[in-house]
Amino acid sequence: MMNADLIIAIPEITLLALACLVLMVDAFSKDPLHLLTYWTTQASLLVVLALVLYYFPENVQVAFNGSFVSDSMSAILKIFMCGISFVVFLYSHEYLKEHKCLKGEYFVLGLFAVLGMMIMASAYSLLSVYLGLELLSLSLYAMVAMQRDSSSASEAAMKYFVLGALASGMLLYGISMIYGLTGSLQLVTIADKINLDDTNRMFLVYGMIFMIIGIAFKLGAAPFHMWVPDVYQGAPTSVTLFISTAPKLAAFAMSMRVLVDGLMPLVEDWQSILMILSVLSMATGNIIAIAQTNIKRMLAYSTIAHVGFLFLGMISGTSSGFSGSMFYIISYALMSMGAFGMIILLGRNGFEADMLDDFKGLSERSPWFAFIMLCLMFSMAGVPPFLGFWSKWFVLKELVASGFVELAGIAVIFSIIGVYYYLRIIKLMYFDKPESMTAIKSSKQMRAVLSLNGLLILALGLSPNILMSLCLTAIAG
Amino acid sequence: MIEQIVFYLFGGILLLSASMVVVMRNPIHSALFLVLSFFASSAIWLLLQAEFLAIALVLVYVGAVMVLFLFVVMMLDINIATVRAGFARFLPVGITVAVLMVTAMGLVVGADYFMSDTYMAIKSVGSDYSNTKELGITLYTEYLFQFEVAGAILLVAIIAAISLSMNKSKITKSKNPQDQVFVKKQDRLRVVKMQSETKGTES
Secondary structure (H helix, E strand, O other), rough: HHHHHHHOOOHHHHHHHHHHHHHHHHHHHOOOOHHHHHHHHHHHHEEEEEEHHHHHOOEEEEEOOOOOEHHHHHHHHHHHHHHHHHHHHHHHHHHHHOOOOOOOHHHHHHHHHHHHHHHHHHHHHHHHHHHHHHHHHHHHHHHHHHOOOOHHHHHHHHHHHHHHHHHHHHHHHHHHHHHHHHHOOEHHHHHHHHHOOOHHHHHHHHHHHHHHHHHHHHOOOOOOOHHHHHHHHHOOHHHHHHHHOHHHHHHHHHHHHHHHHOHHHHHHHHHHEEEEEHHHHHHHHHHHHHOOOHHHHHHHHHHHHHEEEHHHHHHOOOEEEEEHHHEEEEEEEHHHHHHHHHHHHHOOOEEEEOOOHHOOOOHHHHHHHHHHHHHHHHHHOOOOOOOOHHHHHHHHHHHHOOEEEEEEEHHHHHHHHHHHHHHHHHHHHHHOOOOOOOOOOOHHHHHHHHHHHHHHEEEHHHOOOHHHHHHHHHOOO | OOHHHHHHHHHHHHHHHHHHHHHHHHHHHHHHHHHHHHHHHHHHHHHHOOOOHHHHHHHHHHHHHHHHHHHHHHHHOOOOHHOOOOOHHHHHHHHHHHHHHHHHHHOOOOOOOOOOOOOOOOOOOOOOOOOOHHEEEEEEEEHHHHHHHHHHHHHHHHHHHHHHHOOOOOOOOOHHHHHOOOOOOHHHOOOOOOOOOOOOOOO
């Protein structure tokens, strides 16, 4: 029985072992570029990716006394987590090398963060959810703080840590409430208990509210979004890039596990809470983003707005709505990866291209990368035929099908407001004169991968059914 | 009956010392009240017959963590005035939130809803019963996965702490003990040949 359990969790076990290996490799390497560390990290991610694919679960497999589950949703999310982290590390290596703040621990902590995400995706008991989240957050706090001589990074790390600890406290408080009321930590048992007897429903909802607050903090939904802009702006771009991509998939997995697997009997209650969070997030994100001059900060507000949209799919409460949300978060992670990749591409040693003005006249400096950025921004704004249009389309379609027409209307209005600040970047790139004609210098692989990243957004937008059918099987199976 | 008296006694001490931690002006006093609250909660654990947890709490938190904590508090020069600067300004907000929370908690947390009837009273067990052993068996079988993940979290904490505090840049000045041990006389001492000076040669 134990061996079967180990095979179900083999990608996680391998990743833990490989992360320790990378730690040892880095401790003994004297290379200032940390090339060996970097390549072992990337190889580890590929090995884990291959293992997830090889052991792709055909049905729901539960292991370790119901604390770990492997189903198609967890497997597909893990594939994207590994793949996205691979590209993120590639961009980050470029950034850290250029800005001369390369540290081997970045990759070690990054691998542990990926492990935390994978555990969150596979968590089947509240305790596993919490531990996975802590493993992820702890690694991220340290990664933000790693640039010790930058005061803005230290400030961002401090804010992130304090608010993150508060959010974890809220989540734990909710978990202990639910545990006290149902007598179980396992998500399925909790759902069964509530289905059998919901006489104390009000008190279950009380516990659930705390858990939703914890989740909203981690996703960065308004009104729990205060940390997002400061952390995005203050952290080194390599870390912002990491925070805004793969961990979002993990946060989505966490909300699916907790709300859908565990608290589905309380669906009417969490629907209305998510509705408030969603409208507030879309309003704050889209409106405040207009006033930003720093592109990292602007993208932070855009994240908040996108999280609002992500909730819309969950509000619809149907399995196709959840697939829509999953599609949304995956496409958001891909777009965000490209957008922060562009900031890294334009930066040089001692210079961060994080102001909107740095994008002025990009079409003259490099027409190709201006086009890539155009794809990314059009996609984020939701212009057809790019990927971002389809993600909004699927979510809204499910929302209307479930009868939330007004909410869909509000969402459309806010996304139209949001179009303004995405198009502003395109205007700056194509219609303004560049402030300097410095050539973009970066390695061939960075250019190639970033171009692929942008073209992927376009290609998936032209045939969205590939990704959508993946998401549909993920939720249904 | 006697158990209830003991419970309320230690529960009262716990609440009182916990609020003193927040209220005290001197951080050392706060830390010492925290020690007291750990003692009180370990006494409550003893009431639940969880001897191992009670002792672990005292050993780990009081014995190790709090001592380190006191060291840090004594080494850092914390200016209480700046820490307390916003106190009066944020007090109304704080009180509002606290009152709301306490009211909501008071409505929800109670024996009526917490299925206290479904939890069995603690079985009285003989003196040969080992709480530690039971805990170990549960930890290494039922919660094996969580136990391993917790281990990974501790490893990350160590890596993070070391990578954040180890600074190889020029700001820190440090000696290499090995170089000091292997130092030779000729590395440090330079013998200079000079002509001997004689008194009163000039003038």
